[in-house]
Amino acid sequence: MAEVVLREVRKSFDTVEVIRxxxxxxxxxxxxxxxxPSGCGKSTLLRLIAGLETITSGEVAIDGRRCxxxxxxxxxxxxxxxxxxxxxxxxxxxxxxxxxxxAHVRKDEIRERVERAADxxxxxxLLERKPKALSGGQRQRxxxxxxxxxxxxxxxxxxxxSNLDAALRVQMRIEIAKLHRDLDTTIVYVTHDQxxxxxxxxxxxxxxxxxxxxxxxxxxxxxxxxxxFVAGFIGSPKMNFLPGTLIAATRAAKGSAVTVGVRPEHVxxxxxxPSGELGRIRGEVALVENLGESAxxxxxxxxxxxxxxxxxxxxxxVVDGERMELGISPTALHVFDEAxxxxxxxxxxxxxxxxxxx
Ligand SMILES: Nc1ncnc2c1ncn2[C@@H]1O[C@H](COP(=O)(O)OP(=O)(O)OP(=O)(O)O)[C@@H](O)[C@H]1O
Ligand SMILES: [Mg+2]
Numbered sequence: 001m002a003e004v005v006l007r008e009v010r011k012s013f014d015t016v017e018v019i020r021x022x023x024x025x026x027x028x029x030x031x032x033x034x035x036x037p038s039g040c041g042k043s044t045l046l047r048l049i050a051g052l053e054t055i056t057s058g059e060v061a062i063d064g065r066r067c068x069x070x071x072x073x074x075x076x077x078x079x080x081x082x083x084x085x086x087x088x089x090x091x092x093x094x095x096x097x098x099x100x101x102x103a104h105v106r107k108d109e110i111r112e113r114v115e116r117a118a119d120x121x122x123x124x125x126l127l128e129r130k131p132k133a134l135s136g137g138q139r140q141r142x143x144x145x146x147x148x149x150x151x152x153x154x155x156x157x158x159x160x161x162s163n164l165d166a167a168l169r170v171q172m173r174i175e176i177a178k179l180h181r182d183l184d185t186t187i188v189y190v191t192h193d194q195x196x197x198x199x200x201x202x203x204x205x206x207x208x209x210x211x212x213x214x215x216x217x218x219x220x221x222x223x224x225x226x227x228x229f230v231a232g233f234i235g236s237p238k239m240n241f242l243p244g245t246l247i248a249a250t251r252a253a254k255g256s257a258v259t260v261g262v263r264p265e266h267v268x269x270x271x272x273x274p275s276g277e278l279g280r281i282r283g284e285v286a287l288v289e290n291l292g293e294s295a296x297x298x299x300x301x302x303x304x305x306x307x308x309x310x311x312x313x314x315x316x317x318v319v320d321g322e323r324m325e326l327g328i329s330p331t332a333l334h335v336f337d338e339a340x341x342x343x344x345x346x347x348x349x350x351x352x353x354x355x356x357x358x
Contacts, residue, residue, distance in 0.1 A: 002063030002076065002153035002186055003028045004049060009058035011044055018044055020210035021058070026154075031180050031187045033197045035233070036207035042190040045207070046156050049188060050079050063153055078147035079156040082163060084139045086131040086146075092118075093127040096145045110149075117148040120182065121175065137168040144179070157189040161196065169193070173200065194236045198222070206230050228259060228340035237264045239334070240308045242281070242301065252337055259336040264296070266332035267310035279328040283308060290315050299324060 004026040011019035018041050026032045034042045047053045049060060051072035060067055067075050086095050093114055100110045118124045121141045131139055140160060147155055157176075161169045177200050180187055191197055197204050198218045206213040206221065206229075214221060214230045225231035231239050244260040246252055267281065283299030286307055295316035298307040310326055318324060335343045 003061075004154055004186065004188065005059075005061040006045075006049070007059040007061075009045070009048060009060060010056045011041075011048055011053060012056045017056075018210050019048065019055075022207075022210075022212055023058075024205060024212065024215060026186060026188055027202075029184055029186055030202045031177075031189065031200055033201035033204050034188065034190045034207055035192070035194075035197050035204060036213075037233075038192075040207045041210045042207055043158050046079070046158050046188060046190055049075075049154075050077050050156050051075050052079075076153035077156055078150045078152035078154075079158065080140075080143050080147050080160045082159040084131075084143040086139060086142055088131055091128050091130060092123070092134070092142050092145075095131065095142055096127075096149050099146065099150055113149045113151070114145075117145040120148060120179065121145050135168075136164050137172060140164060140172060141175075144176070148179075148183070152185075154186045154188065157187065159190055159192060162192065169196075176200065194234070198234075204234070206233055208233075224342075225334065226342050228261070228336045228342070231261050231334055231336070231342065235263055237296065237309055237311065239263050240267070241305045241336075242308065243303045244335070246335075249335075249343060251343060257338060258343075259340075261334035261336060262328050262332060264309040264311040266329060267308075268327040268329060269310070269312045279330050279333075281308060281310075281326045281328060283324060283326075285318050285320055285322045285324055287320065288316055288318055297324070299326070 006022055006024050009019055009022045010017060022045060034045060036042055044053060048055050051067065051070060055068060062075050062077065087098065090098070096114045096117060097110050100113065114127070115124065118127055121144060123138065123141050123145060126134065126138060126142070131142070134142065144160070161172050164172060173196055189200065201218055203215055204218055204221055205215050208229055214226050221230060221234045225234060228241070232241070239261045240263070242260045242262070244258045246254055246256050246258050248254060281299065281301055283301035285297060286300050287298040289296040293313070295312050295314065297310045297312065297316055297318060299310065301308045337343065
């Protein structure tokens with residue numbers, strides 16, 4: 001268990017700066033998830049913590065100790081990658097024991113640690129097998145087991161589940177969350193997967209082009225994104241953005257152009273829409289996707305950026321080309337100025353879930 005502190009960390013490859021001044025603290029025992037578009041620097045930042053890359057400037061400290069110049073083996077970390085990189089000629093047991101043998105750990109202690117890790121991952125029965133006789137999920141479990149036996153202060157995961165099929169991802173997601181609970185350890189985890197980030201993280205770090213856009217608890221980012229980037233990035237399907245004009249606000253002049261954001265799940269079906277002119281969207285149905293438990297209705301709305309998506313519970317019988325009027329609950333609106341900065345939302349304007357999270 002340990003705290004990880006980054007202070008103004010920068011990293012350049014040749015002349016290109018890919019991490020442009022990142023400061024953050026991963027608290028002891030916290031599960032922090034890095035998200036952001038491809039190429040934004042998630043893996044690089046993780047590798048800087050691990051010591052697999054050297055930082056250009058700034059400071060990395062693990063467990064109170066500056067470790068800019070320490071090799072990975074002395075940082076008390078263990079990293080799990082997307083590709084499991086198991087040794088094919090070794091049994092599962094030997095794969096998991098390998099780093100301990102290198103470190104001259106006593107034989108009986110190695111056995112004890114490997115068996116304990118195998119039990120945590122329910123993989124005792126696999127110990128004598130070779131990696132080629134394992135499924136993808138089992139291989140990933142061995143890769144995680146290899147990290148557990150080292151008893152690191154900090155686990156670093158780089159998209160460990162992205163090679164697995166959907167069902168296995170759900171299962172492994174639950175296992176990793178349980179691992180975090182059982183071992184009570186600090187975890188930094190990179191993922192592309194919204195559900196992984198929302199469900200596993202104590203806090204999410206949203207990165208964009210080498211900078212932190214926002215750090216917060218999952219529901220805080222969902223309900224109170226500080227800018228349009230975070231608003232569009234967190235949440236699936238994505239938030240809709242519509243042009244608007246400010247009628248009243250403290251910060252900007254009345255009449256200024258703003259962008260109004262509304263999540264597909266907060267667009268209300270006809271009938272549930274509030275009365276009056278305010279909070280209405282009129283458009284023409286471009287496409288309907290019935291998913292069973294919900295339906296996605298894509299509307300062509302004049303002036304909107306692309307199609308406007310509405311997600312309703314159950315099935316929808318509307319057809320392409322039909323004209324529809326939908327409502328927006330005023331409490332679910334996000335408003336952004338021309339620079340993309342969000343106008344603050346008052347707690348009272350938020351749905352109940354956000355109040356619990358804050
Ligand atoms: N060794 C390297 N030399 C030069 N450029 C690099 C190197 N490693 C990474 N980069 C660049 O740094 C940027 C960030 O890469 P990084 O792998 O951290 O992104 P990422 O957020 O993990 O993306 P993805 O989601 O696709 O894995 C990219 O533009 C990448 O091309
Ligand atoms: Mg990456």
